[in-house]
Structure formats: structure tokens, C-alpha cells
Amino acid sequence: MANDNIGYHRMVVGAHYGLFDWIAQRATAVVMMVYTIVLLIAFLLPGDVGYESWAGLFAQQWFKLLTFAMFMGLFYHAWVGMRNIWMDYVKPIGVRLLLHVLTIFWLVACAGWTVQILWRV
């Protein structure tokens, strides 16, 4: 395997053969879990959920940053997951590379939109 991974045979659209993405996917999963719990608690606290309380929650800087960090984690998590799906099912290198690029584009666009939404409140 190692000897095959040079020159023409080099795998250009694989994983990084390391622990980083594996840990990142799990760490971001835990962050999203914590965020879900925080949001559920905010949701279940007494008082009706109207625009005032909903937007009021997102108007606070700490919640903005928490939401932002959670979304960035989500996008990285989604990148690792989608990359694994393409690597498992799509064998032609050119098609796989295209799908990787489209996935990154999709997620980066979503990240930009997230910033716009959060800092407009």
C-alpha cells in the first residue's frame, strides 16, 4: 500500500491517513450535542416562545459565538462525513474530486450565510 502511494499512483483525494479528522468529527459531535441541550433548556424554560425572546436569545454575544462555533463544527463534521461517503461509493478519481470541490463550496457558502444571519440580529 505504502509503495503504491507515490508518483502516478498517489491518492490525491483520500483522507489524511491520520487521527485528526477522526477526532475532529467526534469533538464537533460533542459540541453539537451540548448546543442542542442548551437550546432545549432555553426552549423549555417557562414563558412563551415569541419573536422577542427568540431574537433576544440570539442578540446576546455569548449565544452568537456559541451558535457560530457550533455551526462551524457542524460544517467540518459534514465535510468529513460527506468525504467518507464519496470515498466509499465514487471510484473514478475525477468525479470524486469534483464532488469534493462541490461539497466544500456548498459548506463554505453555508458558513458565509450563517455569519450573515447571526450578526444581523
Next chain:
Amino acid sequence: MSESIKTSKRQFRNIRIVDLPRYRFPLGSIVSILHRASGAFIFLMLPLILWLLDRSLTSEISFAYFQGVVSHWFVKLILLVLIWAFLHHLCAGCRHLLMDLHVGLDKEPAKTSAITVLAVSLVLTAVIALKLFGAY
């Protein structure tokens, strides 16, 4: 070494797509493929989620618009599928994390946890469905 570069890599395929109907899926593999499918579905639905968040936050007018959109039965249906996808992905993810810690790797506990993941996510989705479609 030069030989190993010249010979093309052997492809090992343990199952082909035409074999799928004849293949028996253990519960663990059902949880696994649904974990993958739900993740891919959420990935594709990200713009919808962000759009709904945007409408719910921008202003009181857009919030009212958001409430109108969300009260449509078809949107509710999509949201319900999304909620199931999220809950299943979350539960199956917890199972993954436990297995990473070498908890429940044996055949029997793995089967039990697979049933638990399917059951918990479906029951919670059903509860939310009743709430969403106004049964209580």
C-alpha cells in the same frame, strides 16, 4: 518494489448493489446505513435550515412569515423527516462514541444498542409529530 508499482491494485468488493435484495441486514447495519443517509439528508437540507433560521430572526414581520411557512402541512412533513434524521443521527452517534470507548462491542450488546437507537429516535419523532400536527 517496481513491480508493486506496475501491478494495479486489486479491488476487493464484498457486495454488489444487485446483491442487496438478497442480503440480510443485521440491525447494526440498518442503524449504520440510516446514520449515513440521515447525515447526507441533513447536509442537503442545510440551506432550508439556514433559511428558516434567517426568517425566524430577521424581524417580527419575517418571524410571522416563518410561522406561516412552518404551519403548512408539507413543510411540517419535511421538518418531521429532518427531525427524525437529526434524532437518529444523534442517537447513532452516541452509540458510535460509546463503541469508540470499547463499550458494547460484543454481538448481543451491539444488537441491543441498535434496537435502542432505532426505538428512541422513532418514539421521540412520534412525540414531536403529535405536537407538530396539533394532537396536544
